[in-house]
Amino acid sequence: MGMVNMKALGDRGELLVAQELIERNWNVSFPFGDNARYDIIAEKGRHFCRVQVKSTENVMMTPRHGPHYAFSLCHGKVTKDAYDKNSIDFFICCAIQVKRFWILPIENVTCKTLKIFITGKKHHEYEGAWDLLR
Secondary structure (H helix, E strand, C coil): CCCCCHHHHHHHHHHHHHHHHHHCCCEEECCCCCCCCCCEEEEECCEEEEEEEEEECCCEEECCCEEEEEEECEECCCCCEECCCCCCCEEEEEEHHHCEEEEEEHHHCCCCEEEEECCCCCCHHHECCHHHHC
16 A cells, blocks of 8 residues: 555545535535635535545554544645634534544634544544534
């Protein structure tokens, strides 16, 4: 298996999230270029959401933590800055291979790396929680 192209992985995740939103009657727009902190604008009626999509392709496995999905919830190549409510409204984390999605309001995010354990309960209330976008 070759090295993962991170840009392509992110693009795949954004398209899967856009598909899910469209199936739920949201209008979806993508900002031009890579200048915005958000990846998608989702609009339904008069409600707009700025969405940052985070994607992973595989389950991570470490002896200490066991099987889990890991999502980096920060930006920047060097400093790894946190997002805030002035730049995005939601993270949507996508496990591409199994098409699983976690929808997290920015106010509920308190870490820079989100680990969702396969056998754990933490963060599982956000899985498939599309209604939070209202």
